[in-house]
Amino acid sequence: MANLPRGHLAARGTAKRPDLQSLRGFAILAVLFYHSGTPLFKAGYLGVDIFFVLSGYLITGLIVRDLDAGAFSFKEFYLRRAKRILPAAYVVFFITSLLVIRLSTSSDISSYSRQLWGAVTFTANIVLWRGTNYFDSAAESKPLLHTWSLSIEEQFYMLLPALLFCIPKKHRTGALLMLFSLSLALCMFLVGVRPAAAFYLLPTRMWELLTGALGTLPIWSTLKHRLPQSVGLLGLGITVGLACVPVEAQHPHYSALVACLGTLAVIKAELVWLSSGPIAKFLGFFGDISYSLYLIHWPALALARQVMVELPLPRIVTAAVITCAVILSWFLFRFVEDPIRRLPRIAPRLFATCVCVASFLVFAPLMFKAHRLLADRDEWPQLRRFNVGLSDKCDSSGQFEPSTDCRTVAQPTMVLWGDSYAMHLAQALKDSGGEPGFVQATRSACGPVLKLAKFDDRLYTASWAASCLGFNDSVLSYLASRSSIDTVVMASEFDYYLEDSALYLTENGVTGSKRKVFERQLEYTIRRLRSIGKKVVIIGPPPWAEFNIGACLERRAKGLVRLGVPDDCVIQKAQTERRTLRVRELLDDVSRSANVNTLWLDPVLCDGARCRVEIGSVALYSDREHLTRRGSAALGPLYGLSRRVREAAF
Numbered sequence: 001m002a003n004l005p006r007g008h009l010a011a012r013g014t015a016k017r018p019d020l021q022s023l024r025g026f027a028i029l030a031v032l033f034y035h036s037g038t039p040l041f042k043a044g045y046l047g048v049d050i051f052f053v054l055s056g057y058l059i060t061g062l063i064v065r066d067l068d069a070g071a072f073s074f075k076e077f078y079l080r081r082a083k084r085i086l087p088a089a090y091v092v093f094f095i096t097s098l099l100v101i102r103l104s105t106s107s108d109i110s111s112y113s114r115q116l117w118g119a120v121t122f123t124a125n126i127v128l129w130r131g132t133n134y135f136d137s138a139a140e141s142k143p144l145l146h147t148w149s150l151s152i153e154e155q156f157y158m159l160l161p162a163l164l165f166c167i168p169k170k171h172r173t174g175a176l177l178m179l180f181s182l183s184l185a186l187c188m189f190l191v192g193v194r195p196a197a198a199f200y201l202l203p204t205r206m207w208e209l210l211t212g213a214l215g216t217l218p219i220w221s222t223l224k225h226r227l228p229q230s231v232g233l234l235g236l237g238i239t240v241g242l243a244c245v246p247v248e249a250q251h252p253h254y255s256a257l258v259a260c261l262g263t264l265a266v267i268k269a270e271l272v273w274l275s276s277g278p279i280a281k282f283l284g285f286f287g288d289i290s291y292s293l294y295l296i297h298w299p300a301l302a303l304a305r306q307v308m309v310e311l312p313l314p315r316i317v318t319a320a321v322i323t324c325a326v327i328l329s330w331f332l333f334r335f336v337e338d339p340i341r342r343l344p345r346i347a348p349r350l351f352a353t354c355v356c357v358a359s360f361l362v363f364a365p366l367m368f369k370a371h372r373l374l375a376d377r378d379e380w381p382q383l384r385r386f387n388v389g390l391s392d393k394c395d396s397s398g399q400f401e402p403s404t405d406c407r408t409v410a411q412p413t414m415v416l417w418g419d420s421y422a423m424h425l426a427q428a429l430k431d432s433g434g435e436p437g438f439v440q441a442t443r444s445a446c447g448p449v450l451k452l453a454k455f456d457d458r459l460y461t462a463s464w465a466a467s468c469l470g471f472n473d474s475v476l477s478y479l480a481s482r483s484s485i486d487t488v489v490m491a492s493e494f495d496y497y498l499e500d501s502a503l504y505l506t507e508n509g510v511t512g513s514k515r516k517v518f519e520r521q522l523e524y525t526i527r528r529l530r531s532i533g534k535k536v537v538i539i540g541p542p543p544w545a546e547f548n549i550g551a552c553l554e555r556r557a558k559g560l561v562r563l564g565v566p567d568d569c570v571i572q573k574a575q576t577e578r579r580t581l582r583v584r585e586l587l588d589d590v591s592r593s594a595n596v597n598t599l600w601l602d603p604v605l606c607d608g609a610r611c612r613v614e615i616g617s618v619a620l621y622s623d624r625e626h627l628t629r630r631g632s633a634a635l636g637p638l639y640g641l642s643r644r645v646r647e648a649a650f
Contacts, residue, residue, distance in 0.1 A: 072165070085150075144298075391406055420442070426632070455505040552565050
C-alpha cells in the first residue's frame with residue numbers, strides 16, 4: 001500500500017532559501033525509498049505531508065507579499081502556476097499514454113483513461129476516492145495514482161488567493177487559524193470512520209497546507225522570523241524519525257500532525273547545515289528535480305508492475321527503474337521544467353491555446369487505442385470486471401435485503417452466504433444444473449461469521465466492522481424466518497481473518513488476531529444455523545497465485561510482454577498449497593469439531609503439479625484468485641457444484 005508524494009513549487013524567493021530545497025530533497029527521497037520497498041523509510045509516505053507544508057508556506061507567502069504591496073493579480077498568479085506546473089506534467093502524461101497503449105491491457109487502459117481525466121482536470125483525488133481502493137495492491141499498478149496530491153494542491157491554489165483577498169489583513173491570522181483547526185478536526189474525525197475520504201479530499205488535507213501558511217503570519221516578526229537552530233534540529237530529527245518508523249496505520253493522523261509541525265520548525269529555523277555543505281548539495285540536487293521526479297517515478301514503477309503481472313518487483317528491477325527515473329527527471333527539469341519557468345511573461349491567450357493543444361495530444365493516444373479496441377470488439381474489460389454474482393446489487397452495504405435480483409427463484413431453498421469468495425460462486429451454483437434455487441447474501445470482505453468482523457485502522461474501521469456484524473445478524477434473522485430454506489452454503493477467503501496483523505471486532509470489543517478466537521466463532525455460527533434447522537456446508541477458496549492470473553491471461557491473449565510468470569499462466573499447485581495451508585488447517589479442525597463438510601475446487605482444477613486457469617477457451621480468473629462470471633458458469637457443471645453441495649450439506 002502506498003501513500004504517494006507531491007512536491008515542487010519553487011516559489012519566488014526559493015533560490016534564497018537553499019535549506020528549503022534540501023528539505024524538499026529529503027521529502028522526495030523518503031517517498032522514493034518508500035515506494036521502492038527500501039526498509040530505511042517505512043513511513044516515507046510522510047514526504048507528502050512535508051511537501052504540503054512547504055507548498056503552503058511558499059505560496060501563501062507569495063500571495064501575502066503581493067497583496068500587502070497592492071501588486072497581486074489573479075490572472076498573473078494563475079498564469080505563473082500553470083506555467084510552473086503544466087508543461088512538465090503534460091510531457092509525462094503524454095509519454096505515459098504512449099507507453100500505456102503499448103504495454104497495458106485493455107482493462108488497465110480503461111482504468112488509465114479515468115486516471116488521466118482526473119490528472120488533467122486536477123480532480124484525481126476525487127476520481128480515486130470514488131473509484132479506487134487506495135490500499136488495494138492493484139492500486140500500485142495505476143500509472144497516475146500519484147496525481148491525487150497534485151490535485152489537492154491545485155484545488156488549494158484555486159481557493160487560497162480569493163480567500164486571502166477577501167479577508168482583511170487584521171483578520172488574516174484568526175481566519176487561517178480557524179480554517180486550520182476546522183480542517184484538522186474534520187480530518188481526525190473522518191480518518192477513523194471514512195479513511196478514504198480523510199486521505200483524498202481537500203477539506204481533510206487542507207490543514208497540512210495551512211500549517212505552512214501559518215509560517216507567514218505576522219506573529220513570527222516578534223521572533224525575528226527565525227526559530228533557534230536547536231528547535232529546527234529537533235523538528236527535523238522528529239520528522240526524520242517518524243519517516244523511518246511507522247507508528248500508526250491511519251493516515252493522516254497524529255504522526256502527520258507532528259511531522260507537519262516539525263517541518264514548520266525546520267522552515268522557520270533556517271538550518272545552516274541544510275543551506276551549505278555536501279549534505280545540502282546532495283539534498284539540493286534532489287530538491288531541484290523533485291517535481292520532475294514526482295511526476296516520473298510512479299508511472300515507471302506502475303508500468304513495471306504491469307509487465308511483471310503484479311508480482312513483487314525484484315530489487316534489481318526496482319533499482320533500475322528508480323535509477324532511470326532519476327536520470328529522466330534531470331532531463332525533464334533541465335530541458336522542460338526550468339527553461340519554461342524562466343520564460344518571460346506569456347500572453348494568456350497564447351498560453352491557453354497551448355494548454356488546449358497539449359490536452360488534446362495527451363488524450364490522442366488513448367482515443368486512437370479506444371477506436372482500435374471498439375473495432376476489435378475487445379471483451380476483456382467486461383470479462384475481468386469484478387464478479388459480484390447474480391447482480392451488482394448483491395454486494396450489500398447495509399442490512400441484508402433479499403432482492404429479487406439476488407435470487408434465482410421466487411422461493412429459494414438455499415442461501416449462498418459470505419464475502420467476495422461467495423459472490424464469485426453464484427454463477428457456478430446457478431449453472432451447475434439441478435439446483436432448486438438460492439438467494440445470495442454477500443458483502444465484500446465480510447465473512448459468514450457471527451459476532452466477529454475484521455477490523456483495522458485503514459479500510460475496515462470500527463464503523464465498517466460494526467456494519468459487517470449487523471449484516472451477518474440480519475442474514476441469520478432472515479434464515480430463521482424462512483422455513484423453506486434448508487441449506488446454507490458458507491464461503492469466504494478466511495485467510496484475511498488469520499493474518500498476524502489482523503484485529504477482530506466482537507461483542508466484547510476489539511481483540512487481537514487469534515486463530516482460536518476465529519475458530520470458536522465459526523463453530524458457533526454453524527451451531528446457530530443448525531439450531532434453526534439448517535444444513536450447512538463450507539466452500540474453501542480456489543487455487544491462488546502470487547501473480548495476477550487474469551492480467552496474465554489477457555496479456556498472453558494480446559501478445560503483451562509478461563515477465564516472471566509461466567508462459568501459460570498456470571498456477572503451481574505447491575504454491576497454492578502453501579498459500580492456503582493455514583486456511584486448510586483451520587477448516588479441517590472446524591470440520592471435525594463442528595461436524596461439517598468443506599468442499600474444495602482443487603480436485604477439478606488441479607492435476608499433478610499444476611492447476612488450470614482456463615476451461616477450454618474460457619478464462620477462469622479475473623485477478624489472483626477470484627473467478628470471472630464466465631469462468632464460474634463453466635466451472636459449475638464441470639464440478640457439479642449443486643449436486644456436491646446437496647450431498648455434503650447436513
